[in-house]
Amino acid sequence: MGEVELSCLAYVKMYLHACLFPRCSVNGLLLSSSPAGGAVCVTDCVPLLHTHLPLAPITQLALTQVDVWCAQTQQRIVGYYQANACVSDSSPTPCALKIADKIAEQCNNAVLLMIDGGKMSPDYRVPPIVMYERKDTRWTLKDKHTIMLRQWEETRDIASQLLDSGDHSLLVDFDSHLDDITRDWTNQKLNAKIAELASPANDNLGVCQLGNPVLR
Amino acid sequence: TPVQTDWRVNVLIIVFTEMRDKLRKWREDNHRNSEQIVDVGEELINEHASKLGDDIWIIYEQVMIAALDCSRDDLAWTCLQELKRQFPGSQRVKRLAGMRLEALEKYEDASKQYDSILQDDPTNTAARKRKISILKAQGKSAEAIRELNEYLEQFVGDQEAWHELSELYINEHDYGKAAFCLEELMMTNPHNHLYCEQYAEVKYTQGGLENLELSRKYFAQALKLNNRNMRALFGLYMSASHIAASPKVNATVKKANVKYATWATNQINRAYQVSYARCLL
Numbered sequence: 001m002g003e004v005e006l007s008c009l010a011y012v013k014m015y016l017h018a019c020l021f022p023r024c025s026v027n028g029l030l031l032s033s034s035p036a037g038g039a040v041c042v043t044d045c046v047p048l049l050h051t052h053l054p055l056a057p058i059t060q061l062a063l064t065q066v067d068v069w070c071a072q073t074q075q076r077i078v079g080y081y082q083a084n085a086c087v088s089d090s091s092p093t094p095c096a097l098k099i100a101d102k103i104a105e106q107c108n109n110a111v112l113l114m115i116d117g118g119k120m121s122p123d124y125r126v127p128p129i130v131m132y133e134r135k136d137t138r139w140t141l142k143d144k145h146t147i148m149l150r151q152w153e154e155t156r157d158i159a160s161q162l163l164d165s166g167d168h169s170l171l172v173d174f175d176s177h178l179d180d181i182t183r184d185w186t187n188q189k190l191n192a193k194i195a196e197l198a199s200p201a202n203d204n205l206g207v208c209q210l211g212n213p214v215l216r
Numbered sequence: 217t218p219v220q221t222d223w224r225v226n227v228l229i230i231v232f233t234e235m236r237d238k239l240r241k242w243r244e245d246n247h248r249n250s251e252q253i254v255d256v257g258e259e260l261i262n263e264h265a266s267k268l269g270d271d272i273w274i275i276y277e278q279v280m281i282a283a284l285d286c287s288r289d290d291l292a293w294t295c296l297q298e299l300k301r302q303f304p305g306s307q308r309v310k311r312l313a314g315m316r317l318e319a320l321e322k323y324e325d326a327s328k329q330y331d332s333i334l335q336d337d338p339t340n341t342a343a344r345k346r347k348i349s350i351l352k353a354q355g356k357s358a359e360a361i362r363e364l365n366e367y368l369e370q371f372v373g374d375q376e377a378w379h380e381l382s383e384l385y386i387n388e389h390d391y392g393k394a395a396f397c398l399e400e401l402m403m404t405n406p407h408n409h410l411y412c413e414q415y416a417e418v419k420y421t422q423g424g425l426e427n428l429e430l431s432r433k434y435f436a437q438a439l440k441l442n443n444r445n446m447r448a449l450f451g452l453y454m455s456a457s458h459i460a461a462s463p464k465v466n467a468t469v470k471k472a473n474v475k476y477a478t479w480a481t482n483q484i485n486r487a488y489q490v491s492y493a494r495c496l497l
Contacts, residue, residue, distance in 0.1 A: 061450050
């Protein structure tokens with residue numbers, strides 16, 4: 001199907017979410033501020049849960065709240081991500097498929113992204129992610145060559161930096177917000193930190209297609 | 217000058233006591249803040265071992281487990297050696313050695329270690345639970361569930377085990393059985409708002425009018441036990457709203473649930489207003 005582009009902001013927050021709760025399965029929503037049609041540009045993400053992923057009430061609540069926020073900020077929900085607690089199995093769980101199905105009802109080229117915990121070593125060269133798209137009624141693996149990350153090496157370095165400095169603990173998911181509602185699940189503070197670390201965009205440098213990693 | 221030296225020594229003593237007390241608090245609260253424990257514990261062991269007295273052994277255990285969590289096998293190994301030397305042949309230390317093997321993903325060796333503990337002491341619950349943890353780590357959920365059920369037949373009062381079983385069932389989408397486990401927990405812990413709220417979430421997920429009504433009741437119960445439980449508040453709002461919107465309920469029930477949902481909305485709005493005010497301070 002179509003091309004998918006994953007922004008630095010979205011990748012870093014997803015990655016940090018998985019790192020923040022290494023013993024739990026975590027999930028979240030992928031957002032786009034680009035208009036519908038053409039390639040899917042994932043420009044941001046909202047980390048949702050790290051407990052009881054299959055249970056309905058909080059997931060429904062989160063989907064509603066994120067929907068409202070998206071309407072206010074001209075964004076759309078274009079996908080879903082999940083990282084399984086058990087690193088040996090990065091295949092989508094029934095609950096992942098269910099939520100992704102729901103998103104696909106509103107967004108016909110929605111993506112389902114699984115973070116591959118087994119590939120998250122300190123010196124990983126390729127983004128540890130696997131993407132699925134909906135063909136007919138089934139979620140099938142996307143061709144790696146259709147997935148793009150601009151400034152991949154810089155993105156990876158930003159994520160590592162934030163992890164080393166302990167700033168990943170700034171990340172707030174919806175679960176944490178419910179534990180303390182003064183905490184901001186839109187992560188404005190962390191977004192600002194990531195923007196600070198990202199250098200001005202340079203279109204052709206370090207573009208990474210999942211199928212052809214840029215090696216230095 | 218003598219005054220300067222005294223001051224510096226006092227600071228060191230304060231720092232040492234603070235570190236030791238922190239570790240104790242984390243032990244008592246069963247916190248899994250492993251990076252912090254490793255940070256504080258490693259310094260305590262390296263710089264202040266002589267001052268710790270007999271406390272050092274439980275600190276070695278605590279730091280070792282935290283080190284395994286942080287992939288610090290070097291530190292874990294050091295702690296283990298000290299414990300082996302002080303307590304040769306101890307089952308408790310044997311279990312720690314097993315946990316290290318688990319951390320290294322040497323599950324067969326770890327299992328053998330726990331089996332040898334169980335040979336000497338078939339009632340050793342820690343070893344049995346570690347064996348079940350191995351099944352969980354290997355993704356063998358069905359087996360883990362089976363073993364945990366067998367374990368609970370013998371050790372019916374083990375709260376931690378009931379909760380673990382409820383989590384395993386939830387992950388397998390077996391909500392009926394998860395609810396059963398949470399019912400056990402609510403019976404023995406009637407004042408625990410978290411169990412009520414989790415039970416309500418499971419009932420809500422099961423769906424259907426009867427389950428929705430049960431979920432609403434238990435969200436309300438959780439709120440009675442802790443009126444700051446936001447999940448319970450939102451859950452009350454959602455379950456009451458769904459019931460009110462159902463074509464199967466009569467006007468009285470509808471009216472009552474609209475009232476509950478409205479009350480919940482007001483409470484939610486109030487909670488957010490208070491939190492915004494706090495942010496502005």
